[in-house]
Amino acid sequence: xxxxxxxxxxxxxxxxxxxxxxxxxxxxxxxxxxxxxxxxxxxxxxxxxxxxxxxxxxxxxxxxxxxxxxxxxxxxxxxxxxxxxxxxxxxxxxxxxxxxxxxxxxxxxxxxxx
Amino acid sequence: xxxxxxxxxxxxxxxxxxxxxxxxxxxxxxxxxxxxxxxxxxxxxxxxxxxxxxxxxxxxxxxxxxxxxxxxxxxxxxxxxxxxxxxxxxxxxxxxxxxxxxxxxxxxxxxxxx
Numbered sequence: 014x015x016x017x018x019x020x021x022x023x024x025x026x027x028x029x030x031x032x033x034x035x036x037x038x039x040x041x042x043x044x045x046x047x048x049x050x051x052x053x054x055x056x057x058x059x060x061x062x063x064x065x066x067x068x069x070x071x072x073x074x075x076x077x078x079x080x081x082x083x084x085x086x087x088x089x090x091x092x093x094x095x096x097x098x099x100x101x102x103x104x105x106x107x108x109x110x111x112x113x114x115x116x117x118x119x120x121x122x123x124x125x126x127x
Numbered sequence: 128x129x130x131x132x133x134x135x136x137x138x139x140x141x142x143x144x145x146x147x148x149x150x151x152x153x154x155x156x157x158x159x160x161x162x163x164x165x166x167x168x169x170x171x172x173x174x175x176x177x178x179x180x181x182x183x184x185x186x187x188x189x190x191x192x193x194x195x196x197x198x199x200x201x202x203x204x205x206x207x208x209x210x211x212x213x214x215x216x217x218x219x220x221x222x223x224x225x226x227x228x229x230x231x232x233x234x235x236x237x238x239x240x241x
Contacts, residue, residue: 048230115160
């Protein structure tokens with residue numbers, strides 16, 4: 014069975030601090046995909062990144078970076094120099110090839126204070 | 128990427144009634160899913176909408192309560208039947224695109240049952 018765990022329920026930082034959101038996943042499948050989504054107060058889901066199980070390269074996009082480590086089944090997300098606009102709920106999600114179902118973690122609420 | 132139009136965006140309904148939510152995708156998607164997001168919670172998968180056949184429901188969700196239709200590759204409906212205040216949630220549909228293995232989401236239906 015698939016499972017995604019985001020142990021951090023809420024994180025509060027002051028603007029310009031770096032923050033890392035943790036994500037640990039479980040699956041027995043060898044082909045799977047990991048995602049991060051942002052849900053701002055307006056409610057829509059904003060896609061941030063997708064990684065497949067065969068690509069362990071870390072990725073950087075502006076202030077965002079992702080660290081994928083299969084050895085620890087983790088896919089952590091770091092925001093550098095956080096801004097108030099980063100305040101949102103962030104979801105990590107997992108899908109496996111044969112079912113196609115996207116399963117979400119519990120979400121981490123990030124509050125960035127000015 | 129595909130765009131999903133979901134409606135209604137919000138509704139207030141009386142207990143005991145039913146509401147049908149519609150999702151229209153602007154291009155064919157390989158799979159469609161329905162999620163429920165209860166207040167302050169993560170997204171929980173209700174079911175996979177199968178084209179031309181009965182949906183596949185997740186544990187805890189039943190067809191009598193959440194009947195789903197998917198008559199073609201671009202359209203699906205979810206009905207929330209015999210509603211109670213506990214059904215007050217955001218309901219989202221999602222489509223999986225085959226080529227780049229991405230998921231697109233509707234903007235959600237915010238349902239309040241009084």
